[in-house]
Amino acid sequence: MRNAKPISGRIIVKVPASTANLGPGFDSLGMALSLFAWISMEPSETTRITLVGDNLEGVSQDKTNLVYVVAQSVFDKAGIELPELDIGIRSDIPLTRGLGSSASAIVGALVAANSLIGNVLTDDELFQMATALEKHPDNVGASLFGGIIAAAWDGTRAEYVRIEPPSGMDVLVAIPEFELSTKKARNVLPEQITLSDAVFNVTHSSLLTAALASGRLDLLSHAMRDRLHQPYRAALIPGMDRILREATDHGALGAVLSGAGPTLLFLARSEHSRNGQLVAFIQEVMAGEGITVKTQWLDPCLHGPQVLFMDENHPDYDKDPHRLLRNVKVEVGA
Ligand SMILES: Nc1ncnc2c1ncn2[C@@H]1O[C@H](COP(=O)(O)OP(=O)(O)OP(=O)(O)O)[C@@H](O)[C@H]1O
C-alpha cells in the first residue's frame, strides 16, 4: 500500500512502437521506432473508452480493454481505487503486425495510470509489470525506455541494458496487409531445437548486441541471422524467405522478421536508404506472392513515453479529449 492519491486532470501519453528480436535476439532484443500511439486518461463518473482513427478495429471498448485492465493493475498495486476512467486511444501502430502494438498499449496504460496517481510506481516497477503482462521484455522494454534494449526475464524478474542506437542507421518496415497474432506465430515454434542451432543464436545475438553498442554497422548482415524462430515462421509469410536472403543485395545492412511478424524490418545506412531499390525489390517479391505491403521508412526512437498533464487551467482542457487525440500532433513533453 502506498500513500497515493488520484490527481484531478487529464493525462495524455505518447508512446513509441517497437520491433522485437532483431533476428537472433528472440525475446531479448528490442528497439523503439518513430511510430506512435497516444492514450488519454482521466478519472470519470462512468467508464468510457473511445477509439480514434483506423488502426484499432476490433479493440474492445468495455472494461475488458487492455488499457483499462492495465490501468487498474497500477491502481491495485498502489493500493488506491479508481475504477471509472475516461480513456481515449489513438494509434498509428497497426495491430497484430509485429510492431509491438500490444506493448505500446501496455506501456502507455501503465505510464498514464501511474501519472494519474502522482508517479508512485518506479520505472523498474512498471518494467516488471509490463514484462509479466506481455510475457517477454523485448517490446515493452523498448517502448518504455526508448532506443535499443537487451533484456532477460527469468519469469520472476527482468533486467535490461539500454543501448543508444548507432547514428546513421535508418529502419524500413514492410507491413503486409494481413494480420498475424503473436499467439499464432509462437504456436509454430518447435518445443526443442538442436544444440548447434542454440549455439548459432547465442553467438549471433551476442555479436549483434556488441555490434549495435559499438556502431559496427558492417557486422549487421552477418549478425542478424537467426535459426530459432524465423525459419519456422517463414511458412506463415509468403515471400519472407527470399526477401530476407536477398535484401542485402538491394542495399539493406540486415533484414529480419519484426517481432512475431508478419512485418519485415530492414536496417540501412541513412545515406543509401531512400534510393528506392530496396523498396522496389520488396514490392516485387510480395506482388509475386499476391500480397500487398505498405513500406514505411522510420527512425529508431530515442525516447520512451512522453507525458502531457492537463489541469483545468490548461488552454485545451475544455476541449473534447478525443478530438484532441484526433488532432495530435499534440506535442507532449520533451
Ligand atoms: N491501443 C490498444 N488498445 C487496446 N488493445 C490493444 C491496443 N493495441 C493492441 N491491443 C491488443 O493487442 C493485440 C495485438 O497483440 P499481438 O501481440 O498479437 O500483436 P502486436 O503487439 O501488434 O505484435 P508483436 O507483439 O508481434 O510486435 C490486439 O489484437 C489488441 O487486442
Ligand SMILES: N[C@@H](CCO)C(=O)O
Ligand atoms: N519476442 C516475441 C515478440 C512478439 O511479441 C516473439 O517473437 O514472439
